Amino acid sequence: MSQPPWQPIAPAKPARPAKEPLTRDRIVDAAMRVLTQSGYEAVSMRKIASELGTGPASLYAHVANKRELDQLLVERTAEQMVFDDPIDPDRWQEQLKATMREMLRAMRANPGVARAAIGAVPVGERALRTTERILTLLKAGNVPDQAAAWAVDLIPLYVTAVAFEETVQSASDWTPEDVERFVNNLRTYFEGLPADRFPLTVALANQLTSGADGDARFEFGLTVITAGLAALAPTPLTPTPNPNP
Amino acid sequence: MSQPPWQPIAPAKPARPAKEPLTRDRIVDAAMRVLTQSGYEAVSMRKIASELGTGPASLYAHVANKRELDQLLVERTAEQMVFDDPIDPDRWQEQLKATMREMLRAMRANPGVARAAIGAVPVGERALRTTERILTLLKAGNVPDQAAAWAVDLIPLYVTAVAFEETVQSASDWTPEDVERFVNNLRTYFEGLPADRFPLTVALANQLTSGADGDARFEFGLTVITAGLAALAPTPLTPTPNPNP
DNA sequence: ACCTGAACACCGTTCAAGT
DNA sequence: ACCTGAACACCGTTCAAGT
DSSP: OOOOTTSOSSOSSOSSOSSOOOOHHHHHHHHHHHHHHHOGGGOOHHHHHHHTTSOGGGGGGTOSOHHHHHHHHHHHHHHTOOOOSOOOGGGHHHHHHHHHHHHHHHHHHSTTHHHHHTTOOOOSHHHHHHHHHHHHHHHHTTOOHHHHHHHHHHHHHHHHHHHHHHHHHHHTTOOHHHHHHHHHHHHHHHHTSOTTTOHHHHHTHHHHTSSSSSSHHHHHHHHHHHHHHHTTSSSSSOOOOOSOO | OOOOTTSOSSOSSOSSOSSOOOOHHHHHHHHHHHHHHHOGGGOOHHHHHHHTTSOGGGGGGTOSOHHHHHHHHHHHHHHTOOOOSOOOGGGHHHHHHHHHHHHHHHHHHSTTHHHHHTTOOOOSHHHHHHHHHHHHHHHHTTOOHHHHHHHHHHHHHHHHHHHHHHHHHHHTTOOHHHHHHHHHHHHHHHHTSOTTTOHHHHHTHHHHTSSSSSSHHHHHHHHHHHHHHHTTSSSSSOOOOOSOO
16 A cells, blocks of 8 residues: 555565574474484585575584584484383382383484484483483482492493494394394304304304394393392392381 | 516516505505594595505405495404403303403504494404303303393493493593593583482582593493393302202 | 685595506 | 596585675
């Protein structure tokens, strides 16, 4: 109506600009998309940039470098972990295992992130809830302070290493048949070793090559670590009958 | 004397050719040199080639690809592990720890190899001695077959993950002062967290950030894993007084 | 302040051509 | 059979120039 005739047809101030402005969040979103779709190897500054319709140089206004971006991907994953089971001191071992299972679940949901996580401790507020939860469970189990603190390192180390091992297999464009063939070859190889020098490797060829697919190996690690931590408590079995002497 | 005059001055068949022929071994030697001097990131087909005075394409006649070369570096490292302590069933836990320490020692002696090792199980004959040794020690400890077999996976997983964590720090051109400053910042950060939501993280800030430098953390893991494995034995404590009933 | 094109110094791998 | 130069399709990061 009162539009002056020299006003261009396109509105001078569109509701939103044609291009969303670049933000840290949008960069991490794009990186996460590339990560879960194509794995860690595919996450490059250039790919993320082209995903966002810009050049790689543009990212450096918001992210210091690739290492920082890796760190942000790990934080994102840590934020996806859900721990709503209220802590019950009597079930601390089972709850610790459940916590580790949830950590693995979140890493599996973001295939490839384990590679970025293996050297990076997440220190974001959301991620620290995992630390606090692990500490609470270990204190419930009467594990000494220093042991509990180091366990906070050991536990994610194990979970991350397992998740990483899994992605190495799947990243190398192997089909499930390829994996099965490889495992069979490995078993045959173990069985054919000189029995005088490798008696147990030959005898246990079956056990050595079993459980590569499912969760059995992971569960085994949970059991070993939990039992090992429980053994560190000064009084691992007595149920503290009376707090007053 | 009887040399025909048209014979060129340079001998037609020199004792050895000016260039040593390329072999798998020479390639791995060069890769190992680059690895220990400049870390895993620096190990590239091109760098190795130029180290050998040739182009990258030449390597592919002897090595399938970079993954295979990584595997070969891991084998080399496994070959450097020395286990000459004869197995003593009564000391199986201490000997298992010593075995893991020797594994870590060899990985530390080849900085960066952990990165290549983390997804690659060494299956060379020399490396299988480690497997056989671990199995023997666990059988001495009365650990069930399947548990022992899975432990063969768990144990190198832990050692490799620790070694890798160490190299991530040192690879990122941090001085020891940088590391100390980082650890101090981290402790201050933990101490300053809201104590109502993170009571244990605040209270254990000191313990959480201690032992980052030395072997204490690694030793902690050895203790946890060994104790956890010992707990899997059906009769972990009874010394089998009489084999006949 | 934020974004960009272009450049720098790298990668792993392939392939036709040489010896 | 082994080796090579050149090329292909990529990297992370920097920087001067634009808006």
